[in-house]
Amino acid sequence: MARNLGRPDTVVPPPAVRASTPGWRDPRLWVGVAIVAVSVVGGARLLASADDTIAVWGVASDMGAGDLVSEDDLVVQRVRFADESGSDRYFTVDEGLPGDLELLRGVGAGELLPRAAVGSAADTDTLEVPISVESGRVPVGVDAGSVVDVYIVARPTDPEQGVPGGLGEPALQAVTVVAAPSIDDTFGTSGQRQLDLAVPEAAAQAFFELLNSYDNPVLTVLRRG
Numbered sequence: 001m002a003r004n005l006g007r008p009d010t011v012v013p014p015p016a017v018r019a020s021t022p023g024w025r026d027p028r029l030w031v032g033v034a035i036v037a038v039s040v041v042g043g044a045r046l047l048a049s050a051d052d053t054i055a056v057w058g059v060a061s062d063m064g065a066g067d068l069v070s071e072d073d074l075v076v077q078r079v080r081f082a083d084e085s086g087s088d089r090y091f092t093v094d095e096g097l098p099g100d101l102e103l104l105r106g107v108g109a110g111e112l113l114p115r116a117a118v119g120s121a122a123d124t125d126t127l128e129v130p131i132s133v134e135s136g137r138v139p140v141g142v143d144a145g146s147v148v149d150v151y152i153v154a155r156p157t158d159p160e161q162g163v164p165g166g167l168g169e170p171a172l173q174a175v176t177v178v179a180a181p182s183i184d185d186t187f188g189t190s191g192q193r194q195l196d197l198a199v200p201e202a203a204a205q206a207f208f209e210l211l212n213s214y215d216n217p218v219l220t221v222l223r224r225g
Contacts, residue, residue, distance in 0.1 A: 053078040055093040057113045062106070062225040064147040064176035066126040066198025069101040069118060077112065089114055102126065104200065106147060106174020109225060125201040128178055131219055132192040138221040142195065146177045147224040150197070152210060152217050171207050174224065175199050195221065 058077040063069070074097070081087050090112050091097055101118045131150065142148060149170040179196040199207065211217055 057091045062147040129199045151220045
């Protein structure tokens with residue numbers, strides 16, 4: 001350590017050394033840039049590989065045969081298909097949704113919208129089928145737009161026997177109520193409520209054939225959702 005010759009006890013500090021900024025030719029600068037670039041590219045590839053899902057349309061709530069389908073009725077769901085061709089069976093969000101779509105069968109809430117379940121409204125064979133149901137056999141909340149199942153049971157000849165238990169399979173499944181007049185308009189003295197249902201033609205024919213096979217049929221309506 002340097003000392004002042006004139007004053008022996010005084011310590012002279014060493015001269016300050018200024019840190020120099022590395023220039024663009026400094027290899028350390030380029031090594032740092034390369035590390036950053038590799039990190040960015042690697043991170044982007046990792047994120048891309050992690051998200052290999054496809055955005056497809058799903059049904060927001062229960063819908064029945066004859067319902068018109070628009071984007072307001074749907075929600076976006078991200079799905080990972082094990083087979084790349086699996087997405088071909090559904091409507092992806094990227095391709096858009098064709099207009100004038102009508103359901104050919106019922107689709108439940110949260111279910112993906114299959115291409116096979118819809119057709120053009122102009123090409124479908126949906127019929128409006130009127131039914132009359134006893135007031136105690138249709139939920140009060142059933143209204144136009146409700147999706148319902150219709151069951152048929154036999155009315156016993158002897159009232160004391162009661163109506164047989166167990167509904168079995170529905171005669172009409174996941175059909176949409178097109179019109180449901182208010183209780184005051186339809187109950188009257190008969191105690192019956194009328195419902196107009198959107199039913200595919202083939203299902204309507206089968207329904208009436210089954211209905212005619214009962215001597216005293218009793219209809220029961222169950223509301224979905």
